[in-house]
Amino acid sequence: MEWKIELIFVPVSDVDRSKEFYERVGFHADWDHTPTEGLRFVQMTPPGSACSIAFGTGLGVALEPGQQNSIQVVVPDADEALAHLRGLGVEARGVQELDWGRFVSFDDPDGNTWTLQELPDYSAQG
Incomplete structure (x- = not known):
């Protein structure tokens, strides 16, 4: 059985600022979707990586930004x-x-x- 880590949540305070930062350092913006009011999901992948990061609003991430x-x-x-x-x-x-x-x-x-x-x-x- 294989186990692959494919997504890690990163707590952020400003979704747009974080998306711009990660794009600047070379991450690819895979997904930026707001399916309902108060819920936004952004997924970004570092170059060459099989694992992505996710951040947004309303995701229930337990960590505080930083x-x-x-x-x-x-x-x-x-x-x-x-x-x-x-x-x-x-x-x-x-x-x-x-x-x-x-x-x-x-x-x-x-x-x-x-x-x-x-x-x-x-x-x-x-």
């Missing part, structure tokens, strides 16, 4: 990711070198923290 700090995304090159984000005007932090990878982090407009990890080259280790 509390999501556990999303980690694998990137091929942490230096390139840092330069890309900074080139877009995003205040990214890094590159942090650890035994288990190289890390870059940044916050969305609500303070939700994202961590980008370049995996170590395990083939180079004995």
